Amino acid sequence: MNQFKMILRLAWRNLWRNHRRTLIMIAAIVIGAWSMIFMTALMRGMVDDMVADGISVLPGHVQIHHPDYRDDPTIANVIAPPSGELLEALGGAEVVAWATRVRVPAVISSERDTRGVTLVGIEPLRERDISFVAGDVVEGEFLTSPDDRGLVIGRKLVEKLETGLGKRVVVMSQDQENEIADRGFRIVGIFESKLAQYEEGFVFAGETVVQKLLGVGDQISEVAILGSDYRNVETLFRSIEAAAGDGVETLPWNEIDSYLGSMLAVMDGFVIVFIVVVFLALSFGLVNTLVMAVFERVREIGLMLALGMTPRSILGQIVTESVLLLIIGLVIGNVAAIATIEPLKDGIDVSIVGEGMEMMGASSVLYPALYLKDIVMANLIVIILGFFASLSPAWRASKYDPIRAITKV
Amino acid sequence: MSNITFRLAWRNLWRRKRRTWLTVGAMVFSNIILVFLISMQLGMYAMMIENTLRAQTGHLQVQAPGYKDDLKMRQVVPDVIDLAAKLRSEIGSDEIAARASAFALVSSEERSYGLQISGVEPEFETRVSSLPGLVTEGRFLEDAMAEEIVIGSVLARNLRTGLGDELTIIGSGRDGSFAAAVVTVVGVFESGMPDMDRGFAEVPLGFFQDTFYMEGAGHSVVVMAPTLIQVGALGGRVESLLPAGEGLVVHNWDVLLPGLKQAIQADFVSAWFMYGILIILVAFSVLNTQLMSVLERTKEFGITMSLGVTPGRLGRLVLLESGLMGSLGLLLGIVFGGALVAWLGHTGFTYPGLEEMAGQFNLPGRIYPQFSAIGLLMGPMIVLLASVTASIYPAVRLHWLEPVAAMRAAE
Amino acid sequence: MKSVTCKQLCKTYHQGEVEVIGLDHVDLEINEGGFVCLSAPSGGGKTTLLNAIGGLDTPDSGKIWLAGERIDTLGKGELANMRLHRIGFVFQAYNLIPVLTARENIEFVMEVQGVPADEREKRSTAILREVGLEGLGDRRPAQMSGGQQQRVAVARAIVSKPALVLADEPTANLDSHTAEQLMELFVELNEHHGTTFVIATHDQRVMRYAKRVIHMLDGKVVDDERRDVA
Ligand SMILES: Nc1ncnc2c1ncn2[C@@H]1O[C@H](COP(=O)(O)OP(=O)(O)O)[C@@H](O)[C@H]1O
Numbered sequence A: 001m002n003q004f005k006m007i008l009r010l011a012w013r014n015l016w017r018n019h020r021r022t023l024i025m026i027a028a029i030v031i032g033a034w035s036m037i038f039m040t041a042l043m044r045g046m047v048d049d050m051v052a053d054g055i056s057v058l059p060g061h062v063q064i065h066h067p068d069y070r071d072d073p074t075i076a077n078v079i080a081p082p083s084g085e086l087l088e089a090l091g092g093a094e095v096v097a098w099a100t101r102v103r104v105p106a107v108i109s110s111e112r113d114t115r116g117v118t119l120v121g122i123e124p125l126r127e128r129d130i131s132f133v134a135g136d137v138v139e140g141e142f143l144t145s146p147d148d149r150g151l152v153i154g155r156k157l158v159e160k161l162e163t164g165l166g167k168r169v170v171v172m173s174q175d176q177e178n179e180i181a182d183r184g185f186r187i188v189g190i191f192e193s194k195l196a197q198y199e200e201g202f203v204f205a206g207e208t209v210v211q212k213l214l215g216v217g218d219q220i221s222e223v224a225i226l227g228s229d230y231r232n233v234e235t236l237f238r239s240i241e242a243a244a245g246d247g248v249e250t251l252p253w254n255e256i257d258s259y260l261g262s263m264l265a266v267m268d269g270f271v272i273v274f275i276v277v278v279f280l281a282l283s284f285g286l287v288n289t290l291v292m293a294v295f296e297r298v299r300e301i302g303l304m305l306a307l308g309m310t311p312r313s314i315l316g317q318i319v320t321e322s323v324l325l326l327i328i329g330l331v332i333g334n335v336a337a338i339a340t341i342e343p344l345k346d347g348i349d350v351s352i353v354g355e356g357m358e359m360m361g362a363s364s365v366l367y368p369a370l371y372l373k374d375i376v377m378a379n380l381i382v383i384i385l386g387f388f389a390s391l392s393p394a395w396r397a398s399k400y401d402p403i404r405a406i407t408k409v
Numbered sequence B: 001m002s003n004i005t006f007r008l009a010w011r012n013l014w015r016r017k018r019r020t021w022l023t024v025g026a027m028v029f030s031n032i033i034l035v036f037l038i039s040m041q042l043g044m045y046a047m048m049i050e051n052t053l054r055a056q057t058g059h060l061q062v063q064a065p066g067y068k069d070d071l072k073m074r075q076v077v078p079d080v081i082d083l084a085a086k087l088r089s090e091i092g093s094d095e096i097a098a099r100a101s102a103f104a105l106v107s108s109e110e111r112s113y114g115l116q117i118s119g120v121e122p123e124f125e126t127r128v129s130s131l132p133g134l135v136t137e138g139r140f141l142e143d144a145m146a147e148e149i150v151i152g153s154v155l156a157r158n159l160r161t162g163l164g165d166e167l168t169i170i171g172s173g174r175d176g177s178f179a180a181a182v183v184t185v186v187g188v189f190e191s192g193m194p195d196m197d198r199g200f201a202e203v204p205l206g207f208f209q210d211t212f213y214m215e216g217a218g219h220s221v222v223v224m225a226p227t228l229i230q231v232g233a234l235g236g237r238v239e240s241l242l243p244a245g246e247g248l249v250v251h252n253w254d255v256l257l258p259g260l261k262q263a264i265q266a267d268f269v270s271a272w273f274m275y276g277i278l279i280i281l282v283a284f285s286v287l288n289t290q291l292m293s294v295l296e297r298t299k300e301f302g303i304t305m306s307l308g309v310t311p312g313r314l315g316r317l318v319l320l321e322s323g324l325m326g327s328l329g330l331l332l333g334i335v336f337g338g339a340l341v342a343w344l345g346h347t348g349f350t351y352p353g354l355e356e357m358a359g360q361f362n363l364p365g366r367i368y369p370q371f372s373a374i375g376l377l378m379g380p381m382i383v384l385l386a387s388v389t390a391s392i393y394p395a396v397r398l399h400w401l402e403p404v405a406a407m408r409a410a411e
Numbered sequence C: 001m002k003s004v005t006c007k008q009l010c011k012t013y014h015q016g017e018v019e020v021i022g023l024d025h026v027d028l029e030i031n032e033g034g035f036v037c038l039s040a041p042s043g044g045g046k047t048t049l050l051n052a053i054g055g056l057d058t059p060d061s062g063k064i065w066l067a068g069e070r071i072d073t074l075g076k077g078e079l080a081n082m083r084l085h086r087i088g089f090v091f092q093a094y095n096l097i098p099v100l101t102a103r104e105n106i107e108f109v110m111e112v113q114g115v116p117a118d119e120r121e122k123r124s125t126a127i128l129r130e131v132g133l134e135g136l137g138d139r140r141p142a143q144m145s146g147g148q149q150q151r152v153a154v155a156r157a158i159v160s161k162p163a164l165v166l167a168d169e170p171t172a173n174l175d176s177h178t179a180e181q182l183m184e185l186f187v188e189l190n191e192h193h194g195t196t197f198v199i200a201t202h203d204q205r206v207m208r209y210a211k212r213v214i215h216m217l218d219g220k221v222v223d224d225e226r227r228d229v230a
C-alpha cells in the first residue's frame, strides 16, 4: 500500500517534469476523447431519429400481416381482426398501444392531377397512440372514428394535386373482386411530416369506410403494436408471435424495415470501430511519450533499481504515469464533449443538405443523443487499451541493468 | 535545400529510431485509413451517381419550367420527338432521348396498382438509360407506336402477370380528360432498386402520346454526357439549341436529384470530421516529437548558432525533419493503403448490414473502392502538410534560443 | 590594426537573488596576428569575455571593436553573419554535430556560407590534411578519439579562414601529448595564415606557447604579461 502511494507520487511528479510534453499529450487525448463522444452522440442522435420517425410513420414495433402481404401488399392479402388469444395478448402489460389498419395501393385524383399513393384505413383513436399522423395535422381535423368519411392527406400532396382543405378528391383502388373501386372523399385534415416522401405518399381514411369501399367486411391488412422500447422488442415480439399463431406473419420492426434495422445494427459496430481507430491514432503518441520519458530517466531508473526498488515497481510506475495521463485527458475530454453537446440539444440545423439527409431517411435537424453507455464504453476502451499500450515501454524500463543504466553517459 | 542540410535532417531523424518510427507509424496508420476510406467514398459516390443517373434522370434534362417540382401533366415540352432529334444531330450524339410521364392505375386481371408510367423512344432510350439492359425476361420496347409495356419484376409479381398478358392503363390525359388503353407485357426488368422494380413501367412514346392526348408533346429530353465532368459544358450547348420563345429550361442532374448530391455532401462532411480528428492527432504526435527533439538538442543548436548559423536556418532544419518524416509516412501510407485499395478493388468490400443500407442509394451490397490518384494522395498529402505545420512552433521557438545559455544547457 | 579592442566591459549575471560578476571593467587590446592566452582560475570570467568578443553574448556596458568595427551595437543576424565569416570557435568539449562525419562537420559551415560543393570538397580535404586527419574524413565523432575530435573542431573553426579564432579551454579534456600537438597546430596556423588566436585556459601546457598572457580574476584583468615563446 505504501509502495503504491510512493509509485503514485513518483508517477505524478514525473508526469510534470516535462510539462510541455505532458500538456501536448493531454491535449491530444482530450481531442480524441471529445471526438469519440461527440461523434458518437451525433451518429446515435441521427439513427435514433431515423428509427423513431420510421416507426412512428407506420410500422410500430411489431406487426402482424397475412403471410403474403409484404410481397404483395394488396387487398387480396387480408386477415381477420384480432380475437381470442391474440386480443388477450394485446391487452398485456408489454403492449403500450395497438391498432388495426387496412392498407392498399391507390390512385388519388383531384380536378387537376392524379397521383399514386398508399391508402390507409385507420382506427383514429387507436392510431393516435401509434403513428405520427394525428399529432402532425396542421390544418383541419384528424379523423374521429373508423366511420369518418373524411380524408387526411399530406401538405405536399395537397400542393401537387392543387387541392385544399374541404375540397373533394377521388380515391381509386381495387376491391376483392379485382374490380376498380372508387369513392369521393372530402379532405378534412392536412398533415406535415419531417419526411417529404410520407407527405406525398400516404392518405388516411376511416377503416370501416375503406373496408366498405373494398368489400372486405371486417378484415384488415395489418395489426401494428407498440411496445415501450424499440431497442428491445424481442420479448414483445415473442409473446405476440405466440398468440398470433401460424396462419399469419408476425415481424419486429427491424425486419419490416431492413434499412433502418441494419442501420441501427451497423451503427453499434461503427461506434466501436470509430472509438478504436481514434484510440489507435492516439496510442502512437502515448507510447512515444512514455518511451521518451523512460529514455530520459535511464540513470535514475538504474539508481532506483540499484537502491533496491523492484523491477515490478518500475513497471508499475511507468504504467501508472500513463494511466494518470489518460485519466486527466479523458476527464477534460468528457467534460468538453458534454459541454459542446449540451447547447446543441435543441438540434443542429443541417437543412442545407436536407434532401440528402432525407434520402438517408434522416431529418434535417440533428439531435445529438448522449448515452451513458457510449461514454462509459469510450472511456473504458481508452483506459484498457492505453494500459496495454504502455506495457511495452514500461517493461523495457523494468529490464534495465542498474549498473549500465547508471554509468551510461 | 542543400545537400548536407538534407543529410543532417535525415540522420537527425534516426538518432532516436524508436521515436521516429512511432511518429511515422502514427502517420502511416492514419494514411492507410484515409487512403482506404477516401477511395471507398469516391468509389461509392461514383457508383451512386452513375447508377442513379443511368436508371433515372440522366445527366441533363430539358423540361418545361416548374415540371421538376410539380410533375404536372400539362407542363410539357412541345414537339418533343423533333426537339430530341434536332439535339441529336446538332450535338452529334446518340445519347439523347425524349420522354413523357404520367401517373396511372395499371390493372391486370387480378390486381391494380397506381404507378408512374414513362413513354420512351425505344431506339434511343437504350442509349441514355440502364433500364433496357436490365430486362431479364422478354425484350425491351421496339416500336414507337406499339401497344406494349415493360414493367418491373416486383410489379409483375404483384400484378400476377407475365409476358404476353394484357394490362389496362387508366389515368388522366394532358387536358385532364379520362385516358385508357390496353397494352401487352413484352418485358420485365430487374434493377435491384426496390422503388423502380415495384412502381415503374415504360411504354413507347408515340403510343403514350396518343393515349394521354399529348399532341406531340412530352415532358423531357434526357441527355447523357460522355463523363460527369462534361455535364456543365454540354448543358450550355443544349441550352443554346433550344427553340426560342417556349421558355424551356435545362436542368443538371444535381438539380433534378438534389437529394443525391446532398446525401453525398452530408456523407462527405461527416467523414471529414473523422478524418480531421485523425489528422489533428497525427499533428500532435509530430508536435510532441519535434518539440522533444528540439529541446534535447538545445546544446547542439547553441553550438551551431555560435558558428554563425541563424535560428531561421535551424528552424528550417526542424521543418525539413518533419517534412522527411511526413514524406516517409506518405510513402508507406500510399504503398500499404494503395495495396489495400487495389486488393479490395478486386474482391470488393462488404460488412454485415451493408447490403440493406446500400440499396437505399442504388448501390450493390459490395463496394469496390476506386483506385485513383486523388484517393491515394489527398489524405496523405494533408497529413504531410499538417505534420510540417505542427512543427512550426518548435521551429519558431529556436528564435528565442540564446546561444550562450543553450551551450550551458545540460545535454 | 588591432584585431580586438574592448573598453570598460561589464557583465553581471543574476542567479536568482544572487548577483555574480562575470566581467568587471575590462580593457583590452589584441593586435592582429597575436597569440594570446586568457588565464584565470575557474569562474574567473574567461568564457564570458570570449563570448562577448565573439558576439555570442552582449555585455551590460562597454564597447567592443573587431578589426576596427563596433560589434556590441550589431543585431543578432549581423552578429551571426560576422561569426560565420570572421570568427572561428573552438570549445572545451569538442562540440561536433554527432550525426555528421568529420568532413561534413567541416563542410557544414561552408555550406551555410554558400560555398559551392566542389570548392567545399577541395577545402575540407586540404584542411583535414592540415590538421592531420587525412583519411579520417568519413568517421563520425563517436568513432574518433578526443584529440581527433578537437582537431575536427579546429578545422571547422579555421576552414573559412577567419581572422580571429577564439578557443575556450580547448585542451581541458586532452592528455598532455595530444594537448601539445593541438597547440603546435595552433601556432603553425598562427604563423602560417596570420590568424589571431585568443585562447582561454588555466592549463600551463598551453600558456607555454603564448606570446602574451592576460591574467584575470573575478572578472578583472589583473596582469598583462608579454613573453618570448619558450
Ligand atoms: N549564464 C550565466 N548565469 C549565471 N552565472 C553565470 C553565467 N555565465 C557565467 N556565470 C558566472 O560568471 C562567472 C564567470 O564565469 P565564466 O566566464 O564562465 O568563467 P570561466 O570561464 O573563467 O570559468 C562565474 O562565477 C560564473 O558562475
Ligand SMILES: [Mg+2]
Residues within 6 Å of the ligand: C043, C046, C047, C048, C168
Ligand atoms: Mg569557462
